[in-house]
Amino acid sequence: MSRLRHYSAVFLMASFFWAMFYHPAYSATTPAAAYNAAMSRVARIAPKLEALAGRKTPIMVTPDMEKEAFVLPDGNIIITTGLVALCKSDDELAFIIAHELSHVVAKDFENSGTPGLTGSRGIPDLQLREIKADENAVRYLKNAGYNPYASISILARLSKNHDLKDRLDSLSRYLKNPPSN
Numbered sequence: 373m374s375r376l377r378h379y380s381a382v383f384l385m386a387s388f389f390w391a392m393f394y395h396p397a398y399s400a401t402t403p404a405a406a407y408n409a410a411m412s413r414v415a416r417i418a419p420k421l422e423a424l425a426g427r428k429t430p431i432m433v434t435p436d437m438e439k440e441a442f443v444l445p446d447g448n449i450i451i452t453t454g455l456v457a458l459c460k461s462d463d464e465l466a467f468i469i470a471h472e473l474s475h476v477v478a479k480d481f482e483n484s485g486t487p488g489l490t491g492s493r494g495i496p497d498l499q500l501r502e503i504k505a506d507e508n509a510v511r512y513l514k515n516a517g518y519n520p521y522a523s524i525s526i527l528a529r530l531s532k533n534h535d536l537k538d539r540l541d542s543l544s545r546y547l548k549n550p551p552s553n
Contacts, residue, residue: 407435410456417466420516425473439530441468443475458529463513463522470509470516478504503542510546520547 411433422428430448437454444450449472459465480501506527510520524547527540 406457407433407453410453413456413462413465414451414469417462418469421466421470421473421512424512424515425470425477427473427477429473429476431469441472443472443480447476449473449476459526461522463519464526466513466516466518467509467523467526470512471505473512474505474508475501477508480505499538502539506539506543507546510543510550
């Protein structure tokens with residue numbers, strides 16, 4: 373496991389230096405204000421969601437204009453400044469953080485399985501995990517006092533670059549008819 377943590381740290385450092393010095397959107401002349409603002413927003417929102425998830429998880433913001441968030445194999449969460457900037461409200465950013473926390477709680481980063489496997493609804497396992505993380509994130513949002521419908525707006529904006537139609541449809545149905553537990 374320590375080898376895995378070492379590789380994760382090396383990956384983070386490499387990503388950071390690549391973004392700072394080689395990525396065209398971020399160079400030595402780019403102001404650090406956007407990066408600092410992104411870190412501040414995440415630091416302000418994350419603790420409330422972590423408390424609901426029952427897990428304190430390192431969340432790192434990388435200075436990269438790509439619109440991505442993911443969980444590393446060691447359970448650390450990475451969110452790019454590009455994705456933070458895409459979030460028009462704290463509600464939308466809270467959804468992104470809660471979604472990734474849902475993956476951490478479910479240990480999806482450990483149980484990645486085979487992407488070709490299908491679940492009980494005939495949906496690929498990877499897609500089922502994303503839908504489940506969306507649903508759990510909405511529960512966290514509601515309990516933390518954030519607007520759960522912000523999940524739809526941020527996924528719709530992200531859908532322009534990725535095919536998220538199934539997730540949007542599933543999340544819309546979930547918001548209309550949430551479980552009564």
